[in-house]
Amino acid sequence: MLRALSIRQPWAWAVAAGHKCVENRTWRVSYRGPLAIHASRMVETQAFPRCERLAGEPVPPHLATGAVIAVAHLVDIVMRSDDPWFEGPWGWVLDDVMPICPVQCPGQQQLFTLPDDVEQAVRHAIRKRAAA
Numbered sequence: 001m002l003r004a005l006s007i008r009q010p011w012a013w014a015v016a017a018g019h020k021c022v023e024n025r026t027w028r029v030s031y032r033g034p035l036a037i038h039a040s041r042m043v044e045t046q047a048f049p050r051c052e053r054l055a056g057e058p059v060p061p062h063l064a065t066g067a068v069i070a071v072a073h074l075v076d077i078v079m080r081s082d083d084p085w086f087e088g089p090w091g092w093v094l095d096d097v098m099p100i101c102p103v104q105c106p107g108q109q110q111l112f113t114l115p116d117d118v119e120q121a122v123r124h125a126i127r128k129r130a131a132a
Contacts, residue, residue: 002071002119004036005092006107009063010051012039014085016070016099019055021083022091028077029111035094036114036122037070039063040107054084067102068114068122100125 007015007023014020015037048059072094081091103125105118114122 002034002036002114002122003031004038004068004105004107004112004114006038006040006109006112008040008047009043009065010048010059011044012037012069013059013063014051014055015072015094015097017055018097018099019057020085021094021097022078022081022085023094024085024087025077025090025092027110028090028092031111032074032076035072035074036068037072037094037097038105038107039065039067039069039102041066064102066106067104068100068118069102070097070099071122071126072097098126098129100129 011020015023043063043065052058073096074092075095076093078091078093079089103118103121105114
């Protein structure tokens with residue numbers, strides 16, 4: 001069972017690109033481990049300038065939505081951080097982020113389990129990426 005978290009664009013892109021290693025949430029979970037990064041269908045266009053400033057590069061003009069775009073490890077959840085991406089109240093600390101070719105999948109709120117067929121496609125994308 002691969003757990004997933006939906007993140008609005010452009011924030012999901014920033015995670016997948018390795019820029020953003022803290023995802024801000026208003027809630028926390030006890031789960032730690034592999035986490036599929038799902039780019040939600042929502043795009044926060046007003047967030048582009050801040051995301052670009054923090055990332056140090058332009059947000060790509062075409063962002064995947066409604067798809068798993070990376071896999072990371074959720075290593076901690078903190079209430080304080082000096083990381084410029086941290087806004088709180090909870091910061092989900094991500095490590096070992098691996099971007100993958102987008103795998104279409106409907107998102108959900110909260111932490112969710114990927115459907116079996118999507119998980120198989122994501123695991124295939126991970127193996128393909130690791131072999132490259």
